[in-house]
Amino acid sequence: MALLLDIASWALLSIGGAFVFIGGVGALRMPDFYTRIHAASLTDTMGAVLVIFGIMLQAGLSLATVKLAAILLFLLLTSPTASNALASAALLAGLRPSGEVATDEEQST
Amino acid sequence: MYYVVTIATLATMALALARALLGPSVYDRVLAANMFGTKTVLLLSVIAFLYGRPDFLDLALAYALINFIGVLAILEFIRRRADTDSVDNGSGY
Amino acid sequence: MVNHPAVGAMRVALLLGLLMAAWVLWSGQFLPLLLTLGAFSCLLTVYLTRRMGYFDNEVFALRFGVRLFSYWAWLSREVLRSSLEVARVVLDPRLPISPQTIEIKATASHPVDQAILGNSITLTPGTLALDVHRGKIQVHCLTQAGAADLMSGEMDRRVAALRQD
Numbered sequence: 001m002a003l004l005l006d007i008a009s010w011a012l013l014s015i016g017g018a019f020v021f022i023g024g025v026g027a028l029r030m031p032d033f034y035t036r037i038h039a040a041s042l043t044d045t046m047g048a049v050l051v052i053f054g055i056m057l058q059a060g061l062s063l064a065t066v067k068l069a070a071i072l073l074f075l076l077l078t079s080p081t082a083s084n085a086l087a088s089a090a091l092l093a094g095l096r097p098s099g100e101v102a103t104d105e106e107q108s109t
Numbered sequence: 110m111y112y113v114v115t116i117a118t119l120a121t122m123a124l125a126l127a128r129a130l131l132g133p134s135v136y137d138r139v140l141a142a143n144m145f146g147t148k149t150v151l152l153l154s155v156i157a158f159l160y161g162r163p164d165f166l167d168l169a170l171a172y173a174l175i176n177f178i179g180v181l182a183i184l185e186f187i188r189r190r191a192d193t194d195s196v197d198n199g200s201g202y
Numbered sequence: 203m204v205n206h207p208a209v210g211a212m213r214v215a216l217l218l219g220l221l222m223a224a225w226v227l228w229s230g231q232f233l234p235l236l237l238t239l240g241a242f243s244c245l246l247t248v249y250l251t252r253r254m255g256y257f258d259n260e261v262f263a264l265r266f267g268v269r270l271f272s273y274w275a276w277l278s279r280e281v282l283r284s285s286l287e288v289a290r291v292v293l294d295p296r297l298p299i300s301p302q303t304i305e306i307k308a309t310a311s312h313p314v315d316q317a318i319l320g321n322s323i324t325l326t327p328g329t330l331a332l333d334v335h336r337g338k339i340q341v342h343c344l345t346q347a348g349a350a351d352l353m354s355g356e357m358d359r360r361v362a363a364l365r366q367d
Contacts, residue, residue, distance in 0.1 A: 006110075009110075010110045013110060013111070013113060013114045014110075014113050014114070016114065017113050017114040017116075017117030017118065018117065019285065019289060020114075020117050020118055020121050020148065020151070021117040021120055021121055022289045022292050022293060023121065023144075023292075024120065024121030024122075024123075024124035024125060024144075024148075025124060025292060025293075026288070026291075026292035027124060027125060027128050027140070027141070027144060028124050028127060028128055028131075029292065029297060030292075030297075030299070031297075031299075032301070033134055033136055033137055033140070034301065034330065034342045035299060035301050035344055036128070036137060036140060037140060037330055037342075038288060038327055038328055038329075038330060038344040039288070039292060040140055040143070040144045041324065041325070041327050041330070042285055042288050042289065042292075042327040043121060043144060043147070043148065044144075044147055045281055045285065045325055045326075045327060046281065046282070046285040046289075046327070047151070048147065048150075048151055049281075051114055051118075051151050051154070051155065052151070052154060054114070055154055055155065055158055058158055059158070063163075063227070063230070064157075064163050064166060066227065067163075067166040067167070067170065067228075068154065068166065070170060071150065071154060071166065071169055071170050071173060074170065074173050074174070074177075075147060075150065075173060076325065077321075078173070078177040079147065079325070080320075080321040080322075080324035080325045080331075081177075081321065082143055082177060082180045082181070083324050083330060084320065084321070084324055084330075084331055084332075085180070085181055085184050086136060086139060086140055086143070086180070086184065087330055087331075087332050087342070088332060088333055089136065089184045089187065089188060090134070090136040091332055091333060092188070093136075093187075093188075093191055095134060095136060097301065097303050097332075097342050167228065
């Protein structure tokens, strides 16, 4: 059982680490500001969730798990808010996103 | 096994730092700083278990709070500054 | 908004209880001095929150609990799917992105629901909510597939369904 937990937590940690690293590479590779936010949000969501779940499995049922859950919840609540604030500030300052504008007018839901 | 994550996180922090130095706009730099901050939170959480010191988790939470407030404060500062200077700050400094 | 005084008092008590629990959990010590400081800071926080008008508006209440959990389960699947998609795009040497800005409808009219929709869009890698006005959300998408996914309007429907009784 302990071995199984170790394997699961190791898998979560390494996949999470991979996502974090891929997001970092993306933030460096992407051509403009708005596309870079997408790469950064990859590290904030998948990366953080997987890594923290991986550590939680190691911590077991303890106070540390509760704290980790609080950290994760806080990260998940604030990271989209920060991205939104960043994007709308850039938009207001006149930094235009590339690509065409389309609407969903044509389809009625 | 924590070393894998620690190294990945540190590498990403280096990449974020590179983005912060490259810019080109001030928003890219704020984005990179935000990314650096959230990676610090992850790094602190991992280090808490790597060295078996659970009190690092409190630091991680405090850092998450400060990072979020800090980003919003910087954005507000940039906006005010752009307002008073009345220049288009798309291309940073 | 319906705002019964008893409901307001209950929400103040709830917040106070939550804050005190958080304090005790984090400090883990029961010295009289620390407990007094904790009680003081909790009361101060509740007072400031009240002054900010937090209790005047009806927010997303806990009575949507079960539905919110099933929404989170669906959102997690979406996040997983689009994370893999974005990771694939980043790792592709040709970097096959097609950035575009689209505008989608937000059926839910309550500000909190619109915030949930906008945050869900941003939380999903590959889509980023830029601006909300008059029931329309402007979204920046990294790829054509992500834009098409959002255009199908499933997220909008699910968020709107959260509040229906």
